[in-house]
Amino acid sequence: MPKRSYPFSESFSSQYKVHVGQKQIDNCGAFGLKYRQETYEKTKNLLFNGTKAMMGRIWKADALVSGLTAVSPAPGHQTLLKGQTRIGLDGRLQRADAAPGCAAAPSACCVCQRVSGSRKPCSQCERPACAACIRQCNICADRCCSLCTVTDYSERYERVLCCGCSS
Numbered sequence: 001m002p003k004r005s006y007p008f009s010e011s012f013s014s015q016y017k018v019h020v021g022q023k024q025i026d027n028c029g030a031f032g033l034k035y036r037q038e039t040y041e042k043t044k045n046l047l048f049n050g051t052k053a054m055m056g057r058i059w060k061a062d063a064l065v066s067g068l069t070a071v072s073p074a075p076g077h078q079t080l081l082k083g084q085t086r087i088g089l090d091g092r093l094q095r096a097d098a099a100p101g102c103a104a105a106p107s108a109c110c111v112c113q114r115v116s117g118s119r120k121p122c123s124q125c126e127r128p129a130c131a132a133c134i135r136q137c138n139i140c141a142d143r144c145c146s147l148c149t150v151t152d153y154s155e156r157y158e159r160v161l162c163c164g165c166s167s
Contacts, residue, residue, distance in 0.1 A: 048087060109133055111146050124148035124163055137162040 026035040088094040108115045110127035119128035122145040129145035136143050138159045150166045152159040 044091065048091070052087075122148055135160045137165055139165040 026032055026039070029035070085093045085095050107119070107128065109117075109119055109130040110122070110125070111129055111133035114130060117130045119130050120134060120143065121127065122129050122134070123142040124144045125148050127145060133146050134143050135146055135149045137149065139161060142162050142164075144162045148163050150161050150163070152161055152166070
């Protein structure tokens with residue numbers, strides 16, 4: 001007895017069980033761009049809010065340690081220290097001058113937080129740093145704090161590069 005013939009046409013596609021999750025909908029669905037934009041905005045807001053909260057704690061602790069008294073800012077304005085930047089409404093950093101009557105920048109080193117010894121301003125961020133924390137860029141010879149420098153280990157000897165020269 002011969003075998004039965006195949007009952008379906010050549011164009012028949014077999015049906016498979018396929019799991020479609022939220023990630024596939026976000027990436028390939030009709031509203032994929034909208035979902036990705038919402039995810040991006042939510043992530044950006046979480047990062048900015050976390051940074052603001054953390055910086056608020058750091059400045060409060062720094063004011064307590066150095067004995068500075070906080071000046072109440074005008075409504076809608078924040079008290080900024082010399083050389084400090086703030087996040088603008090468009091999400092970019094904006095440099096702002098210190099508010100009048102604002103306390104001076106803390107005299108501790110911006111890297112190691114030591115108060116003793118002399119400090120020089122960093123050429124990149126203008127924060128005071130002690131001699132132990134200042135490093136000289138191998139390309140432009142600017143003196144920068146160790147927060148604003150990157151050590152390049154790709155060659156035989158390590159090189160110290162400032163943020164401007166490393167990019």
